[in-house]
Amino acid sequence: MTTVVSLINMKGGVGKTTLATQLAHAADKRNLRTLAIDLDPQANLSQALMGAKDYVKHLNEKRPTIVNIFEQYLPPTITAPSPSKASIEDVIITKAGYWSDTTLDLMPSRLELAQTLKNPTGKERRLAKALSKVAPEYDIVLIDCAPTESILTEAAYHCSRYALVPVKPEFLATIGLPLLAKSMEEFVTENSDHELSICGVVFNHSSSYSDGPETEASVREVKAEAKKNKWHVYDTRVRYSRSYAKAAREAVPITSTSYVRGNVPAQFSAFAKEFFESIGL
Amino acid sequence: MAMKKEMLSYDVALLLLRYGQSPVVGELAQQLGMSEERLLGDMDRMRHLPRKVSATKRRAKGFSVEKFVGEHPEMAEMLMILDARYENRTFLPELRDVKRFLDKHGHPSRTVKSRQVARRRVFEVLVRLEPRRVVDLAKEQFSGADSSLGMISDQILRR
Numbered sequence: 158m159t160t161v162v163s164l165i166n167m168k169g170g171v172g173k174t175t176l177a178t179q180l181a182h183a184a185d186k187r188n189l190r191t192l193a194i195d196l197d198p199q200a201n202l203s204q205a206l207m208g209a210k211d212y213v214k215h216l217n218e219k220r221p222t223i224v225n226i227f228e229q230y231l232p233p234t235i236t237a238p239s240p241s242k243a244s245i246e247d248v249i250i251t252k253a254g255y256w257s258d259t260t261l262d263l264m265p266s267r268l269e270l271a272q273t274l275k276n277p278t279g280k281e282r283r284l285a286k287a288l289s290k291v292a293p294e295y296d297i298v299l300i301d302c303a304p305t306e307s308i309l310t311e312a313a314y315h316c317s318r319y320a321l322v323p324v325k326p327e328f329l330a331t332i333g334l335p336l337l338a339k340s341m342e343e344f345v346t347e348n349s350d351h352e353l354s355i356c357g358v359v360f361n362h363s364s365s366y367s368d369g370p371e372t373e374a375s376v377r378e379v380k381a382e383a384k385k386n387k388w389h390v391y392d393t394r395v396r397y398s399r400s401y402a403k404a405a406r407e408a409v410p411i412t413s414t415s416y417v418r419g420n421v422p423a424q425f426s427a428f429a430k431e432f433f434e435s436i437g438l
Numbered sequence: 439m440a441m442k443k444e445m446l447s448y449d450v451a452l453l454l455l456r457y458g459q460s461p462v463v464g465e466l467a468q469q470l471g472m473s474e475e476r477l478l479g480d481m482d483r484m485r486h487l488p489r490k491v492s493a494t495k496r497r498a499k500g501f502s503v504e505k506f507v508g509e510h511p512e513m514a515e516m517l518m519i520l521d522a523r524y525e526n527r528t529f530l531p532e533l534r535d536v537k538r539f540l541d542k543h544g545h546p547s548r549t550v551k552s553r554q555v556a557r558r559r560v561f562e563v564l565v566r567l568e569p570r571r572v573v574d575l576a577k578e579q580f581s582g583a584d585s586s587l588g589m590i591s592d593q594i595l596r597r
Contacts, residue, residue: 256544
């Protein structure tokens, strides 16, 4: 059985991609057959998993990306001089994880995904349709979403059973939460046969040391909202560490970054355990 | 540190080119508050001091590609090429590249702190790879020492 989870928040900079990357690796290390889908035109998940060099190589070789799933064809190239039908298997990069026994696959993105936003009619179910062909081959699918509501958000909803919501405990950042709840509510109303719910809210990117009164106020407010709406809030907070940024730059797991403090991977590992349990894995 | 030394070397070369040896030595002696003779004497002594070898270099010194070449003659040529490229930083040019390479091939890189010290591990991985893959690595074009941002930026801006 495959569980599809979208990492989503209507606010940018809350650490969706960082969590998606490290959770994908954590799933991979648990030997879960994992598919990571980059649904953001900024393609940061692709860059963090593949590394800048391999990502650029992939694009320069004009290899398929998630754009081809939405546009449903592969454009002509030197080796294939006519358009051809795009299948999801063409797009998925197998064994894209950080370690040797990896079972993590990746559906990379590219900037041109933004073009899909300009002409979105009828494209919202294409990813879900394509995913349905390969979903049984995976235990978990993680979708890293773009931070604004668009056809891409809807496409993510159509694929997902759960939404994982990273929240940065700062006032303006927390406003993304009700926006997301409203967007999900509307989706569920329009798609009453679809079971979509928030598996949990995780406080992400909070101060690495102690929390000041502002952070604590935001945490209290989010918890109150969560209680009102019956959303689960994870006990573990994923606190800020420079090592996350370093891991993304170096395209390595957090544990492999130089001089990482021991508590950083330990804390992430505790959150990952909580997360997997919350979705029954 | 190496970068700083290189910059200093360029700066000194530029000064010598612009003003010549004598005025530069004279000014330096004045700035240091010593005579030119004493400065030249000190410089001469420093030139003849035995060079300190760092612990990292001492450990890396133990590495010899010949050992791997001897044990895997079928890969000899490629290993020699990769060794030379590792040396001049056109193969796995940065520590992060080394770590990623090791992680990808089943050697946890958590304890790797230096590119030179990791050299032996890299070659232990290389000799376990399929020869075709080693050939690919040896032939792989070096894309330059661009920054990660630079590479992605050039791609986005189609430079």
